Amino acid sequence: MHEEQFNAMRQSIVDGAPEHASELASKALELGIAPLEAINKGFVPGLTHIGEQFRLGEVFLPDLVMAGEAMKAAVAVLEPEMQKRGTQREILGKVVLGTVKGDIHEIGKTLVSTLLSASGFQVFDLGVDVPVERFAEKAREVQADIVGVSALLTTTMQGQKSVVEALDRHGLRPKVKVIVGGAPVTRDWAEKIGADGYGQDAMAAVAIARSLLHK
Amino acid sequence: MNSVWARLTQEQCRQLHNASLEILERTGVRLFNDEALALVREAGAKVTDGNRVRFPARLVDQALSTAPKSVTLHDRMGRPVMPLEGANTFFGPGSDCLNIIDHRTGERRRPVLQDVVEATRVCDALKEMSFVMSMFLPADVPQDIADRYQFQAMLHNTIKPIVFVTYETAGCVDAIAMAEAVAGGADALRERPFVACYINVTTGLLHNADALEKLLFLAGAGLPALYIPVVSGGTTGPVTMAGGLALSNAGVLVGLVISQLKREGAPVVIPGFGGDALDLRTMVDPYCGPDPRGMAQALAHFYQLPMFSLGGASESKLVDQQASIEAALDMLINALCGGHIMHDCGYLESGLTGSLTQLAICNEVVSWIRHACQPVEISAETLALDVIDQVGPDGQFLKLPHTRRHMRERWYPILFDRDNYNGWLAKGGGRTLAERAAEQVSQILASHQCEPLGPAVAEAVRRIVLRAEAQLGREPLAPASGGSYA
Ligand code: B12
Numbered sequence: 001m002h003e004e005q006f007n008a009m010r011q012s013i014v015d016g017a018p019e020h021a022s023e024l025a026s027k028a029l030e031l032g033i034a035p036l037e038a039i040n041k042g043f044v045p046g047l048t049h050i051g052e053q054f055r056l057g058e059v060f061l062p063d064l065v066m067a068g069e070a071m072k073a074a075v076a077v078l079e080p081e082m083q084k085r086g087t088q089r090e091i092l093g094k095v096v097l098g099t100v101k102g103d104i105h106e107i108g109k110t111l112v113s114t115l116l117s118a119s120g121f122q123v124f125d126l127g128v129d130v131p132v133e134r135f136a137e138k139a140r141e142v143q144a145d146i147v148g149v150s151a152l153l154t155t156t157m158q159g160q161k162s163v164v165e166a167l168d169r170h171g172l173r174p175k176v177k178v179i180v181g182g183a184p185v186t187r188d189w190a191e192k193i194g195a196d197g198y199g200q201d202a203m204a205a206v207a208i209a210r211s212l213l214h215k
Numbered sequence: 216m217n218s219v220w221a222r223l224t225q226e227q228c229r230q231l232h233n234a235s236l237e238i239l240e241r242t243g244v245r246l247f248n249d250e251a252l253a254l255v256r257e258a259g260a261k262v263t264d265g266n267r268v269r270f271p272a273r274l275v276d277q278a279l280s281t282a283p284k285s286v287t288l289h290d291r292m293g294r295p296v297m298p299l300e301g302a303n304t305f306f307g308p309g310s311d312c313l314n315i316i317d318h319r320t321g322e323r324r325r326p327v328l329q330d331v332v333e334a335t336r337v338c339d340a341l342k343e344m345s346f347v348m349s350m351f352l353p354a355d356v357p358q359d360i361a362d363r364y365q366f367q368a369m370l371h372n373t374i375k376p377i378v379f380v381t382y383e384t385a386g387c388v389d390a391i392a393m394a395e396a397v398a399g400g401a402d403a404l405r406e407r408p409f410v411a412c413y414i415n416v417t418t419g420l421l422h423n424a425d426a427l428e429k430l431l432f433l434a435g436a437g438l439p440a441l442y443i444p445v446v447s448g449g450t451t452g453p454v455t456m457a458g459g460l461a462l463s464n465a466g467v468l469v470g471l472v473i474s475q476l477k478r479e480g481a482p483v484v485i486p487g488f489g490g491d492a493l494d495l496r497t498m499v500d501p502y503c504g505p506d507p508r509g510m511a512q513a514l515a516h517f518y519q520l521p522m523f524s525l526g527g528a529s530e531s532k533l534v535d536q537q538a539s540i541e542a543a544l545d546m547l548i549n550a551l552c553g554g555h556i557m558h559d560c561g562y563l564e565s566g567l568t569g570s571l572t573q574l575a576i577c578n579e580v581v582s583w584i585r586h587a588c589q590p591v592e593i594s595a596e597t598l599a600l601d602v603i604d605q606v607g608p609d610g611q612f613l614k615l616p617h618t619r620r621h622m623r624e625r626w627y628p629i630l631f632d633r634d635n636y637n638g639w640l641a642k643g644g645g646r647t648l649a650e651r652a653a654e655q656v657s658q659i660l661a662s663h664q665c666e667p668l669g670p671a672v673a674e675a676v677r678r679i680v681l682r683a684e685a686q687l688g689r690e691p692l693a694p695a696s697g698g699s700y701a
Contacts, residue, residue: 060495062449102382104417107450111498154313154358155382183567184313201498 002033006042009074013046016066018073025077035078036087043074055203061111068118075120092119093145093213096138098126099182100159105152108182111202112148119206121146132159136166139176146209149195151182160185161193177212181205219302219516219553222509228517234461235468236272243269244420244469248427254476268469275468278475279518286439286482286521288346288376288556289407291397292666297345297376299484299521299555305345306526306546306581308338309559310380310413311352312569316534318653323568326351331365334561335372337571337656340663343581346376348413350561350569360683362386366393367680371673374665377410378441378523378556384428387412389679391438396675397668405437411484411556413523416444418451419466427473434474434481441484441523441556442470447500448492456490456507463489464514487512487524487554499565502528503545509552516553524554527577528562534573534649538563542573543580550584575652579630586626597621630655 005028012021021043028038050067053059095116099109106128117123124142126134139147147167151157160180167173179197180190181204190198197212199205223231245266246252256262261269285300297305315326334350349365356364362381369377370393377394381387390410398404412433416426426442433440444466446452448459467485474481490507493500502525515522526549529541542560549557559566560581561574595601602617612618630651632639639645646654668676 054496057496061493061498062495104423106417107447107493107500108498110450153382154352154354154361158358 002028002031002041005031005033006038006045009038009042010046010049012074013043013067013070014050016050016063016070018066018070021070021074022077025074029078029081034087035082035085038078039075043071047071065114065118068115068120071118071120092121092210092215094122094124094142095146095148095209096124096126096135096142096144097148097150098130098135099128099150099152100156100163101129101131102159103151103153103156104128105150105182108152108202109148109150112150112181112199112205115202115206116148116209119210121206121209132162132166135163136170136172139167139172140170144176145213146177146179148179148181148205148209151180151185154184157182157184157189160189160195164194179205179208179212219512220509220551221513221516222552223513223517225517228514231457231461231464231514232517234457235465236275238419238462238465239270239275239468240272241269242420243267244422244466246422246427246469246473247424248422248431250431251422251427251473254473258472258476270469270472274472278468278471281475281479282471282520283480283482284519284521286408286484288411288439289409290376291370291374291409293398293403293407293409295407297556300519302553304550304554304557306557306560306577307344307346307375307378308334308348308350308574309528309562309566309569310348310350310378312350312562312567313352314564314568315351316563316568316570316572318570318572318656325354326569327355328353328364328368331368332372333660334569334571334574335369336663336665337574337659339373339375339665340659341575341578343578343585344375344560344574346378346556346558347373348378348558349380350571350574357684357687360386360680360687363389363680363683366390367676370394370397370676371668372665378413378558379410380413380415381429383425384432385683387429387432389683391433391436393676393679396679397672401436408439408482411439411441413441413558414443416442416466416470418446419444419462419464419469422466422469430470430474431477434477434483437478437481439482439484440470440474441486442467442474443486443523444470446489446491448490449495450493454492454495456492456510459492460490460507460510460514464511482521484521484523484556485515485518487515487522487549487552487557489514499530501530502559502562502565503530503541505544505548508545508548512549512552512554515555521555523556523558524549524552525559526550526554526557527560527580528566529573530563530565532564532568534563534570534576534652538573539576539580539648542577546577546580547584547587550581550588571656572649572652575655576630576648579628579652582629583626583631 009024054064113123113125149160149163177196180195181199187198197208199208287295288297290296316323330351338344338347394410395404414426414429417423444463446459446463448454452459452462474483489511526546527542529538531537560577561569
C-alpha cells in the first residue's frame, strides 16, 4: 500500500527539499495515510539514509541539514492531524546553546545548533560571548531540558564550569542537563566539572542529547 | 626567491578588490569598539544601528596610500632580518597547540612551559626557521595569563623575531612592555621591531572588541599588527573561494582603514591566506587544502603590502607520510606564491597538535625549496667555458679547483637519506626520516643555547609577568623566575 507515495516522501528528505516534503505530506493526508505512518514509513527512512551517508562521507553537512529541514516541514503539515487523533509526535526537547563568555568561536557551536535543530530539538541559540547567568536565565525562561556550552579556549573552558554552577544555584539541576564541547574540551573535563555529557563533534552532540533525554 | 607565481591575474585582483569595496559600501560591517567607531564616523563612514559601518571607497584608497609597503622585522639584537616585501619568504612555526607529540617518546600529551622553551630553542637553532611563535599552549601555568609566560619563555630562548598571540589586550600591552624592556625603550622597539602581534578577527564583517583594541593600541605605538579576519567557507562565508576571499578581504581593508586613521603610516601586515572552507564531511577546519592556495598572496602582492601567510601544516594526526607530503606541498606552493611570514610549520591535526620532529622535517623541506627557487647565476665563472676547454673530451672534473670552489653551493641534505643501502644501515641503523628528525631535535636541545638576556633585562621582564599575576591577586608561580630558562 502506498509504496510509491512512501518512496517519494523518502526521496524528498534525501533531496533536502522542504517544499516538496510538505506537499507530499498534504497529499498523504488526502490519501488517508495516517500521519504517524507517513512519518515512520515515508520520511524517517530518508533521514536515516542521509545520516548513514553522512557518516560514510558520501553526503556533505548541508545535505544533512537540509534533510532535517525537509523533515521539519513535513512534520509541520502532519502535526495538526496528529493532534486531532491524539497521536503524539516525538518532541525531542529544548536546548539552550551558546559559546561562553570571552569566547567568540562560533562555527562549532552553530553546527551543533543546526544539527540539533535538524534532528528535531528546539534550539535557543544565544550566540557567542554569552555571560554565564544568561544561560541559566534562558534555561529557566524556556524550561530547557538541556544547556549546551561551547568553549574553544583553555581560558574560557572555565566558563563551562561556571555555567554548571549557575544552573545549580538556580536550582535547575539535575532536571536540566548540561553538555559541553569545543576543541580543548575532553570527556575528563566534562566529568570533572559535573557536566552530564560531552560531544567531540556535532553528530556526537546530537547523540548525547538524545541519550540524556532517553529519546 | 626570484619572482612569484601569480595564481590570479591583475584583473582578477582588481575584481576581488572591487567586490570587497562593494561589500563595505553595501553590506557594511560591525565594529565592537567605540574608539574605532568614532574614528571611522569622523572620517566619513556611515554608522547605523549603533555599530554597523558602511565605508566609502575613498577611505580605503586613502588607507592603501599610507600603509607602509614594507615592514622589516628585526632580531633581538636589532639586526634587520625579515624585510617583508617582494618575493621574500620566511618560515616559522605556528602557535598555541593544545597537544604535543613528544619527540622522545612519540606520546601525545598536554604541553607544559618547558615544551615552549624547547620549541623556541629548536626554532632558534634551525637555520630555515626565520621567526618564532609559541608552538604550544602550556598547561602548567595559570591559563588566563599563559600568554605572558609564553612570551617570557620566547624572549629568553631565541634572538629571532617573535610573532606572538595574546588573549586580551592587556596581554598584548604586557608583551609590548616586555619587548620594550629588551629593545631598550619604546622608540628603539618602534625603529627596530623584533616582535609582531597576530590578531584574529571574528569574520570579515564582525570585528570583535579585543581585535580592534589591539589594533588601535599597536597602531598608536607604531608597531606591526597582523590583522587577520578569518572566513570559513560554508559557515561564516560563501563556500566559493572568490566570495570567501572577497569577504575576508573586506575585513582586511577595514583593519587598514582603522589603523591608518589612528596613525598614518602604522605598519600593518595583511593575510596571505583566505578563501578556505570548512571540511563539510568531517566538520574539521583544514589548514592546508589545495583549492585557494596563492589567491590571497596574489592579492597582497597586488596591494604591495606585507603579508602573514601559511605553510607547513598538515591535518595528519601523526608524523607520517601524509604529514610530510602535505607540509612539503603547502610550503612549496606558498613559497612560489611569495608569502612573506609563513607560519604553521610543525602543525598537525588542524592546529591542535604540534611536533618538533615535524618542525625539523619542515626545516629540511624549506632548505630544499630555497635551493630549488634560488636565482641562477649565469656568468663566466659558472658557465666555466675555460674549464670545459681545458679538460676537453678526454679529461674529468674531479680534481679541478673549479669543482672544489663550487661544490658546496649544491644542496646537501641533513635529514633526507641519500646513502647507499649498506651505508643507510650502518650509519643510521636503517632509521626512518621521523626517527632521524627526532634525533636532530634531541641534539639541538643538548647543545644549542642562544645569547641570553642580560640579568637586568630578564628581571624587568620577570616583573611584568609578576605584575600580571598580582593583578589577578595570585601568588606567582616558580617559572616567573628568569633563571629557570637557562
Ligand atoms: C576558526 C578559528 C578561529 C576563528 C573563529 C571564527 C568564528 N567566527 O568562529 C578566529 C580567527 C576569530 C579565532 C580567534 C581566536 N582563536 Co581560534 N581557532 C580557530 C580554529 C582554527 C578552528 C575552530 C573551528 O571553527 N573549527 C571547526 C568547528 C566546526 O569545530 P569546533 O569549533 O571544534 O566544534 C566542533 C566540536 O568541538 C564540537 N563542539 C563545539 N562546541 C560544542 C558544544 C557542545 C555542547 C558539544 C556537545 C559539542 C561542541 O562540535 C563542533 C562541530 O563538530 C581553531 C583550531 C582548531 N582546529 O580547532 C583555533 C583555536 C581554537 N583558536 C585559538 C586561539 C588562540 C584564538 C585566539 C585567542 C587568537 C587571537 N588572540 O587572536 C582568538 C580568540 C578570540 C576569542 N576571544 O575567542 C587556539 C586556542 C588555544 C587555546 N588557548 O585554547 C586554537 C586551538 C588554534 C591554535 N592552535 O592556536 N579562531
